[in-house]
Amino acid sequence: xxxxxxxxxxxxxxxxxxxxxxxxxxxxxxxxxxxxxxxxxxxxxxxxxxxxxxxxxxxxxxxxxxxxxxxxxxxxxxxxxxxxxxxxxxxxxxx
Numbered sequence: 001x002x003x004x005x006x007x008x009x010x011x012x013x014x015x016x017x018x019x020x021x022x023x024x025x026x027x028x029x030x031x032x033x034x035x036x037x038x039x040x041x042x043x044x045x046x047x048x049x050x051x052x053x054x055x056x057x058x059x060x061x062x063x064x065x066x067x068x069x070x071x072x073x074x075x076x077x078x079x080x081x082x083x084x085x086x087x088x089x090x091x092x093x094x095x
Contacts, residue, residue, distance in 0.1 A: 022041045022059050022060065032064050035073040038069065038077070041073075042075065048060050
């Protein structure tokens with residue numbers, strides 16, 4: 001059975017992440033998501049993808065964004081977070 005404090009910390013972390021998810025109404029036409037919001041949304045993309053199953057209002061990508069700045073941040077975070085997994089694997093030496 002997992003330690004009770006670990007479970008509580010995990011649930012608190014999920015609560016904090018949910019406050020900054022794309023599509024929750026935090027951003028609007030007068031206050032658009034920028035570069036750093038794009039980085040954050042790219043990092044939490046797996047969480048928001050899962051969350052989207054239960055709440056269709058939450059999106060993986062913020063539609064109220066600044067354009068290329070948000071896109072750049074989003075894709076840098078997605079590629080940096082998931083693309084680097086392929087580079088970090090150790091390769092076997094062929095005999």
